[in-house]
Amino acid sequence: MEVAPPSRTARRTLVVGVTALALGALPWVSAAAPDRASSRPSTRATSAEVITDWNETAVAVVNVDAGRPTSEPFLWYGFVSAAVYNAVVGIEGRYTPYKWHVRGPRTASSEAAAAAAARRVLLTYFPASKARIDTAYTASLAKIPDGRAEDEGVRFGERAAARIVELRENDGRDAQVTYDREPAPGVWRPVPPGHQPFVDPWLAKLRPMLFDSPDRFTPGPPPGLTSKRYARDVAEVKAVGAKNSPGRTAWQTETARFFADSLPRQLQAAYRDHTARHRLDIVEAARLFAAANTASADATITTWNSKFTHALWRPLTAIRLADTDGNPATEPDTSWQPLLNTPPYPEYIGGHCAIDGAAMAVLDRLTGGDIDFRVSSAVTGSTRTYTRSADFNRDVINARVWGGIHFRTADIVGNRIGRHIGHWALDHYFRPAP
Secondary structure, three states: OOOOOOOHHHHHHOOOOOOOOOOOOOOOOOOOOOOOOOOOOOOOOOEOHHHHHHHHHHHHHHHHHOOOOOOOHHHHHHHHHHHHHHHHHHHHOOEOOOOOOOOOOOOOOHHHHHHHHHHHHHHHHOHHHHHHHHHHHHHHHHOOOOOHHHHHHHHHHHHHHHHHHHHOOOOOOOOOOOOOOOOOOOEOOOOOOOOOOOOOHHHHHOOOOOOOOOOOOOOOOOOOOOOHHHHHHHHHHHHHOEOOOOOOOHHHHHHHHHOOOOHHHHHHHHHHHHHHHOOOEHHHHHHHHHHHHHHHHHHHHHHHHHHHHHOEOOHHHHHHOHHHOOOOOOOOOOOOOEOOOOOOOOOOOOHHHHHHHHHHHHHHHHHOOOOOEEEEEOOOOEEEEEOOHHHHHHHHHHHHHHOOOOOHHHHHHHHHHHHHHHHHHHHHOOOEOO
């Protein structure tokens, strides 16, 4: 839907307000050298406030207004972040645009371009949030002097957004994809308490943002039901993932609950915090959000493709129906319950861990491995700071097992694939300009 920006007079008179993601070594994991975000300081790039403001607006539109479920918001954040990135680097330079070869006027305001690009993408896909979006737009332009630079920036931002919208035409969003597997040993089926059907199965077939096919990095099948590895996975989650497990420590319980918060909102807030504390300029901030969010979008698509392809049952079903799996090392517990509610989609691979792996790989490359990443959880009301991605990934993998909603194999494989996608993002896109 094409919606014209408010006129200069209208946007000046509106109330100004800021609207407050196969077990074993994978041979293709990148070991690329660090690509520090601060390696090429700009002589003209300005504050990153417009980047964080519009990220916060995107979260409010996608998560709050539209209520998009599970990991789907990463797709929309990827669209917005890519448009904003193209709008900024098209004017400021320093990095190659994403799937675009257009440069804007050097006299244009990159802040105005970023705001216009974000506004256009959000209005295109979420027109019901027009009031919120236009309030944020008025607030952004109120911080920019009137004149030619602002006008040129707005025009270029609109072009950058139009390019992303064009790229995403007929990409498979909301396609009619049906999960129709019949229940059988090892096969996913809806679980209590809600017995919800497979959420967003169309994500399994969606065209990725960074590579050509949703199954490009889909792993081989999970361990067979009669294997020792499967038996170990079942035994572990059965023991430490139970609702009232005596084998889980208080810290492990807190960790499981800490990472039960909404991952899309959790990571976006952490990126905003990182941007502010490290005083990234508009170019470096745009690059961080674009690389992290497009990688997370594709980690989500890859995850859903794997879930749809392999359709492995969740621990809750596996433990209650262990007498049907053909494995003599597993025993059923028909009353077993996990600490956390089981999400409504199959087990393998772990999506949370895949998205985290993608995000951490991007942060590693942009910081040289010293990520200094501060994450907060609304579930526990606490904040954790990570200086190494390995520690973050370890805690997330453990958290999903301790929460009783994943087998360890699914989390480890998912995290490794996510890390590869994060490296892929910076190996092929968002590169320093020649």
